Amino acid sequence: MTKKSIRKTFRFLVMIALFASCEKVIQVDLNSKDPQIVIEAEVTDDISTPQTVKITKSVNISDGETFSIVNGASVILNDNFGNNVTLTETSPGIYQNSGLQGVPGRIYYLTINVAGITYTSVCEMPQSVQLDTIIVNHSSGGGPGGGGPSGPGNGNSNRAESLTPVFQDPIGRGNYYKFKFQKDNETSTSLFLFSDEVVDGGVNNRSLRAGNISLNKEDTIRVIMMCIDKAVYKYFYGISANGNGPNASATPANPVSNITGGALGYFSAYSARTKSIKIE
Template identity: 40%
Template sequence: MTTGKLIYKPAFNAIIAVSATIFLTSCEKVIDLNLNSSEKRYVVEGIITDQTGARVTLSQTKDFDEDNSLAGVSGATVEMSEAGGAVTTLTESSPGIYTAPGMNGTSGKTYSLSVRVNGQTFTAVSTMPQLVNFDTLYVTDEFLFGENRRTANTEYQDPPGRGQYYRFVQYINGKKEPTIFYQSDEYTDGNYVNNKLFYFPEDDDNEDQKIKTGDQLRIDMFCIDANVYKYWFSLDRSATGESGQATPANPVTNLKGGALGYFSAQTTQTKTITVP
């Protein structure tokens, strides 16, 4: 059990609508938070793309006071297969990392994942969408919160018919940014889409973490299925509990058997530019 201390400073409201018998004073109250250890759960992150190489990361959750390094789990049996096709067993290339370098997927096909470890079995199914071409990547200046910010713009032609889902990952000078970018065609069905990837670094005062002239900007675009979109949407909206959107909770998963994480059969495209 870990105990943390939170200093709570109540704000003083200038409008007092109660009787004079109530006195408001400035104070500090120490609140003890009992952060109990929780039962470990397995975390599965499985990906197969339309390019060569399938990969599964198997790890376990950690308690609040533990470091944030990957707790890779070795010794699992990890298998992937196309519906009606042969089963491929992934090889453990490093602790908790299982790969099939020669395996690749095809748009429109459905793929299954099976992970067996310590008497438990986790399964998932994902269908690889049709590829939507990543047409253009460029940068614009956007005036946000009192200052100009360089912002990546992605453009693509969404096909007619609802049901396309996208995820984007941003790299600045080779460093992957943690911001979660996702998009559906709920309001853009059949349109030519300009999708601005609004980005606010963890240290907003650090200019080196912002997009600037001369940076190498890379964007990966993934076409994902509906269940994987729900995972990223819920991870962004509810798992963090930020902005008053929801109580913190585990994201929605397409895995069965009690593991956290996701399995995604997805198309992938990459564009890189030097920021002008």
């Protein structure tokens, strides 16, 4: 492989930034006569985060909205160690439970029943990867432009350009990562994906821009690194192909779901590591 093609492939896989919220990025045929169930389900080993399932339904665009809330669903989560919990609807369309602790290496089974129709999915939680530190990257010059650690910046010393999550990717291909930023009560609407399909077993030095979150001096930013499985990675990568990411497509299509039964969406069992850093 030539250096040019390596750089092209590396750049292609390094970062996928979607400047739309995760609640709006699922592409559906809004003019379809048949509404479709949309499931966004997550199980994590982060003890501060309850296991959460969001269920909506796509509706005809002529009805004046794109998604409607699904109430009264049966949502059951269990693992391969015999643990079983029923998620409670804590707010319209949101089902949660904190009784089942996510454990890396375990297999999780999701069963949802909506109006007599059953949807199922299976996902194994990847082993966690240590998030060592976060590097703050300031602009390197005073000229106009987006800048970054190696390019022209906006000359504003009170803001950072990007953050670099430093972690050691385990040797052996097949590690997939998703990142998000939080500041106060605000969560980044950009979606960042990393993969070791091109560069395996190295220390990450790839930076992330925070999208809608400004990185101002004295701000404290929380970075969440999620280890996800390949099916979930492919799902979100498929979303980027339908949006304004580097793999944007002129003919949008629904990303491949890992949920059976005809629903759109995804089920992700992920291990998470977090770091907070103050912008100096």
